[in-house]
Amino acid sequence: MAAPPAEFALIARHFLPLAGPEALGLADDAALLDPPLGRQLVLAADAMVAGVHFLPGDPPETIGRKLLRVNLSDLAAMGATPLGYLMTTALPRDLPPGWLAGFVAGLAEDQRQFGLSVLGGDTVSTPGPISLSLTILGTVAPGAALRRAGARPGDEIWVSGTIGDGALGLRVLQGHLPADAEGHLARRYRLPEPRLALGAALAGHARAAMDVSDGLVQDCGHLCRAAGCGAVIQADAVPLSPAARALVMADPALLPLALAGGDDYELLFAAPPGAGIAALAAPTGIPVTRIGQFTEGPAEVLVQGPEGAPMALPVGGWSHF
């Protein structure tokens, strides 16, 4: 009988410390989980490929965290609470020394921060770039999940946090834009902040919600199509971080990129006037800003520039194909 091959040693060394008790030591064919009583399951999956979703030079500590956070952001958009995740990694054989240890250390930190652990997964080799896939499980009270459909004409459009940091941060890391002194934009690209507490607070109050991944304007269009209504966004109401604002002030042509560039992972949601959104959000400490209104009419998003005229948005969001 040959010794267990390197694959098992790798899993035991790196992934076993991430595993919760339901993972059965990552030594069985599957995980076993008692679903929390009286809750619905919420399930999402995202994939990331080196050179497409993260930069080959990104610190390994942030890469797994970004994948986990992108999935946690999907839970936040549904108003759900995290339960656990499964992850598959396709890794080249010539990974730099220490890469996997850093990758796992970042995940461990986020597991502590967000209160979940690995349930299972698979580790394989690839002749291509690093390819990662993560499936997340969460739970929500029955019927309380936030959905994309549900906005009505007259509802207010709200967004959490600040918009554009991720898209600008990517350009900073690519060397196309100057970095801010605190590294805020690059950090926001690498480590999105899933708005779990806000999503939970909005469940039962917001009429529709999603997270902003493809770009604010394109994603607002998704809410419009799901609801069969239009939307007007006031560009100067869209919250920008100080670092993003400084770039846009220096070059106003960057504003469309901020509004349509994507990688924000903020919550975008609809609420009727008087829903008390600011008061609901206050205990979470997550800023929320009203940026426009849903309207009667076709499923189109009109962005009004600072002078009230429609803004041209040449960037149509990010598409893989």
Add this chain to the structure above:
Amino acid sequence: MAAPPAEFALIARHFLPLAGPEALGLADDAALLDPPLGRQLVLAADAMVAGVHFLPGDPPETIGRKLLRVNLSDLAAMGATPLGYLMTTALPRDLPPGWLAGFVAGLAEDQRQFGLSVLGGDTVSTPGPISLSLTILGTVAPGAALRRAGARPGDEIWVSGTIGDGALGLRVLQGHLPADAEGHLARRYRLPEPRLALGAALAGHARAAMDVSDGLVQDCGHLCRAAGCGAVIQADAVPLSPAARALVMADPALLPLALAGGDDYELLFAAPPGAGIAALAAPTGIPVTRIGQFTEGPAEVLVQGPEGAPMALPVGGWSHF
């Protein structure tokens, strides 16, 4: 507002027809699922990369099915019933025309055969080879799941179906071995048969179980290590298909490959003598064969050749690293 990019059209055209009602039209941030009452959840994930887990020339119809069946085989090994799955696909931009339609058509056929549907997923582009990841959900009665640990010295070793077809089929497809007239070996490599009915029948009866993916001998070693006992397998008791037997008769050096080559996806399990395994299996129509015995001693697998002498097994199973 730009039209939805090609990615959404691709998902709507190809993946939406695979989606169950819990997938919410693949239009929300996550799926919503009421977990079946009084059942435990069983969760597994597997990844496949072109050129590593399947051949670039494999028909697209079989590739998604193989990934699904490999995961279904993990459920079978736990005695679980399928509930649904999430899948991520990283696809090159230069896929041959019709590839994706064939890939999805194969999945649709297996969804019907095994009674499950897509809950969610993600589709991204990659500059590398096709990379697929699938997370499967199943359920099992509380406490009834089959586990890898639990074999005891004196327990019989059983295996379902036939062993070696997958490993030999791969060599046939690679042109290293002659094909059988019916294409049995190639088909077994491309389309493993998850033994769901047998796994369910064994729950509560077998003491330990797993599916054979890395090779019969290596996987039997996993059962030994989990239980802290040894095992003896009689090589000539291991069931071979007529096509595999013909190859081994022509070249006895192929027997170790059959026993240790992997890609079988048969169930390997431990049962005490007199457990009535044959009677339990009979209603499923899945053949089962007793191939040896667990023993006192270190966690090693001894394979006795046709003359009773220990067989040398130069192939130590498949390792990715």
